[in-house]
Amino acid sequence: MKFHAFLIKYAEISIKGKNRYRFEDALIHQMKTALDPVGKFLFKKEQGRIFVENTDEFDYEDALDALGHVFGINAICPVVVLEDFSFDQLKEETIRYIGEEYTNRNFTFKVKAKRADKRYPMHSQEIC
Secondary structure (H helix, E strand, O other): OOOOEEEEEEOHHHHOHHHHHHHHHHHHHHHHHHHOOOOOOEEEEEOOEEEEEOOOOOOHHHHHHHHHOOOOEEEEEEEOOOOOOOHHHHHHHHHHHHHHHOOOOOOOOOOOOOOOOOOOOOOHHHHO
């Protein structure tokens, strides 16, 4: 499974009140500058987070390194973009990913879900 995007979380910018959009735009500008040598990316602001997406091939490690040097980023979360056909498909893809990435399956893990789209047919507790 290849990562196609990043979810960028930032901390201090979110408390800037009415100037928040300026700080978000400045952060996006710095990310664009850092990622220019890696490839072309699309940036989307959504609910206190920034999605950075690329539909072409790119070097994941180079992109992660470039974003790691941008001041103001609190966390970089790799994202796999999937068509939303059903919850069962999402579950199967997740199980397949864990099987490929973690050969030693002697562990437990927790699923914590937050629905950005409240129209999704399942509640967060049902997903968990």
